[in-house]
Amino acid sequence: MYTQALNEKDAPFTTGRSDDPIKLERFQAIIDAEDKVEPNDWMPDAYRRTLQRQISQHAHSEVIGMQPEGNWLTRAPSLKRKATLLAKIQDEAGHGLYLYAAAETLGMSREEYYEQLLSGRAKYSSIFNYPSLTWADMGAIGWLVDGAAIMNQIPLCRCSYGPYARAMIRICKEESFHQRQGYEIMVTLSRGTPAQKAMAQDALNRFYWPVLMMFGPSDTESMHSADSTKWKIKRFSNDELRQKFIDATIPQGQHLGLTFPDPDLKFDAATGHWTHGEIDWSEFKRVLAGDGPCNRQRMKVRKAADAEGTWVREAAAAYANKRADRQRIAKIAAE
Amino acid sequence: MTEPATPLWEVFIRSRSGLPHKHCGSVHASDATMALQAARDVYTRRGESVSLWIVPSSAIIASDPADRDALFEPTGTKIYRHPTFYEVPDEVGHM
């Protein structure tokens, strides 16, 4: 998902050899009792590291995720669409901030996390490395990308780490507007002229497979899951979430009168689930490794935004220092 | 990083008049005015607030989780602090 790289890199954690077994047992008991772990509580090193990576990757994804939609802001077809798209993108910036704040409670500063993103050491979701070529992509992104995000994020509201769970509750409340505004765009285009409907179909064709990849590698290949499950960070497997998403999405697409670009897609009446064709995992690995259609552009834009904002942060810091100095002097003078 | 870290502030929101301010998250900002503005933008985009408090995170004094038992356990045995501990004759009715 937004943290799909977790499923790929590194060897699985060996639960800290250095961790005190009694503390570890007590920690697991807290988790098993569905109690929350809070920032100053004792936690195993591997739990802390897993969360630092997962939450920061999630934050990076929210921040980079503003770019494909930002691309269409100035060309939105009406003032209403522009206002709603802008509000959605603002929300994504907010999601990034809630998540950086949650990640910071694990003992690393936002500056350090951000530096990991800018230096390319940290990953973000592969989905944001695909271009947004037409206005219909704003529909497909809201409907499918945010829809997939919701599928993944709802169980995270019950994550064992308190600050992450609370951030996810806030985020989930806001996400449902995102998905609905995207779907509404798709409804309008699908009911429009043949050219508009074709545009909606084209967007669905391009985004469908990359969206399925958002859930990460299939369970047979995914690492890290065992610890994450034991610690109640992850409650459903990649394939379970992907299946839930497909089952929810196909009827919505049918309602639009659109087709899905998967010839093997069929409903299995016996199980009540949709079965799908093989996902092209080589594409997934390529995009995640940095070789997707827009990886370089996304990082270039992010780095430029950071560089161009430097003088603003410096000026704000200088102003704050000047004011603090004046107050100190005034106080001394008054004494 | 050559830039100094931007200070952290805790944000408290009063969601309706009459209710207490409740902690809702944190923001980074170089001074209090900017912290207030950032908190407004980040935490009150949907009418969640009628009032905001901003406090430097470094000013929060928190109890140590390790002291939890020492601090809060003793009240567990003091059930006579609750009204249900006392028996009132039925004839007296609700009290």
Ligand SMILES: [Fe+2]
């Ligand atoms: Fe989001």
Ligand SMILES: [Fe+2]
């Ligand atoms: Fe969203």
